[in-house]
Amino acid sequence: MDFAYSAEQEDIRTVAEKIFTGLCVPERLPDFEKPAERFDEKLWSELAKAGLLGVALPSDYGGMGFGVGELAVLLEQAGRHVAPVPLLPTLMLGAAPIQQFGTEAQRKRLLPRVITGQTTLTAALVEADSRDPLAPTTRAEVRGDGFVLDGVKLCVPAARRAERILVPARLGNGSIIVAMVAPDAGGVTLDAQEVTTGDVFYRVTLAGAVASGEDVLAGPDAGAQALKWMVEHAIAGLCAMELGVAERALRMTAKYTAERKQFGKAIATFQAVAQRAADAYIDVEAIRLSTWQAIWRLSAGLPATRELAIAKFWASEGGQRACYAAQHLHGGIGVDKDYPLHRYYLLSKQIELTLGGAQESLARLGEILADGHA
Numbered sequence: 001m002d003f004a005y006s007a008e009q010e011d012i013r014t015v016a017e018k019i020f021t022g023l024c025v026p027e028r029l030p031d032f033e034k035p036a037e038r039f040d041e042k043l044w045s046e047l048a049k050a051g052l053l054g055v056a057l058p059s060d061y062g063g064m065g066f067g068v069g070e071l072a073v074l075l076e077q078a079g080r081h082v083a084p085v086p087l088l089p090t091l092m093l094g095a096a097p098i099q100q101f102g103t104e105a106q107r108k109r110l111l112p113r114v115i116t117g118q119t120t121l122t123a124a125l126v127e128a129d130s131r132d133p134l135a136p137t138t139r140a141e142v143r144g145d146g147f148v149l150d151g152v153k154l155c156v157p158a159a160r161r162a163e164r165i166l167v168p169a170r171l172g173n174g175s176i177i178v179a180m181v182a183p184d185a186g187g188v189t190l191d192a193q194e195v196t197t198g199d200v201f202y203r204v205t206l207a208g209a210v211a212s213g214e215d216v217l218a219g220p221d222a223g224a225q226a227l228k229w230m231v232e233h234a235i236a237g238l239c240a241m242e243l244g245v246a247e248r249a250l251r252m253t254a255k256y257t258a259e260r261k262q263f264g265k266a267i268a269t270f271q272a273v274a275q276r277a278a279d280a281y282i283d284v285e286a287i288r289l290s291t292w293q294a295i296w297r298l299s300a301g302l303p304a305t306r307e308l309a310i311a312k313f314w315a316s317e318g319g320q321r322a323c324y325a326a327q328h329l330h331g332g333i334g335v336d337k338d339y340p341l342h343r344y345y346l347l348s349k350q351i352e353l354t355l356g357g358a359q360e361s362l363a364r365l366g367e368i369l370a371d372g373h374a
Helices: 007-023 041-049 068-080 087-101 104-115 223-259 271-299 305-335 341-353 358-373
Strands: 121-123 139-143 146-156 164-170 176-181 188-194 200-211 216-218
Touching (some): 007 068, 068 223, 087 121, 087 216, 139 164, 146 176, 164 200, 164 223, 176 223, 216 223, 223 271, 223 341, 305 341, 305 358
Parallel strands (some): 121 164
Antiparallel strands (some): 139 146, 146 200, 164 176, 176 216
16 A cells, blocks of 8 residues: 555645635634534635535546545545535535436436535434444335435534435335435424534434435445445545544644743653654554555455544544644643634544544444454
8 A cells, every 4th residue: 555645636635725725714714613504605616616526526527537535635634724614525425425326317417516516415324313324213115216204313414505415214124225305305304403613513304204216316225335335435534534633733733832932942842742742643643544544445446344443443532632632732722712723623523423433433343353253
């Protein structure tokens, strides 16, 4: 494995960094941190103009035609700048599964509008009654060539703005389907939920919501496969974002401790400070290596379940330690909302607990190892 960026990935990183650096500045970010769904229209428009919203979508629909590795580069930059745009929900949770499992009609209907920034998408993978995203309790019943859905999904990002929400559900015989539901459709109710970062996600209540045949992404024959694919790519995207979050927090800490003086010396020269920062550096590098190993396997079409469990463990455990160390080494200014570091700690904590924290990732890894041994 070569973890160095390819020439194309380096170009994507450079363009994305330029856009995020220009717009995700401390002076602008508070404008998007009121209790409402965070969405920077100007930033979204600039990403679309640069073609970055189509980085992993085929050229047939106006995209760049790259894959999950290039999308991960973009998501890492989004994490690095705590960008207030729904890149992960739209591109990794929505557009990528539609490209992978959708019909040609579904792709033509939705993907070009994603690439031009005209529409956003999301997926509902979290439920109160099931901690395993691969085992949804939302119920589906066949109606004609579509399905009727009943259940409750939690913490769905960008749901009110999305054109379609991808909803996994279970039929009475245990089979899984994935349907696309409009947020304003009959039988669909959205209730705002303020999450760790202060952003607004949604509780999506489905009470007899109908998904017609044209909005069925994966039927019973392919639903379980599609859901596993969605969850694994969602975890990969979260890990890529956490890498950006943790690395940027560490760099901010290195700069602060090099400039902050106590007893006439920069506090970075104090042994305890240097050791704490070094431990955080090791955690960040562990996130980097485990994340890119998993993403490389996904991009190569290789099984990556074990590697994703390892990457999510490090993103959760290592990310928490690195961002906590960053706040600790900043002292009181680390929790001052006029200083940007607090955004990184909050986003890191949210990523840590999304789709399984460190202990759940270890349990998943244990099950994989036990099954392999058996």
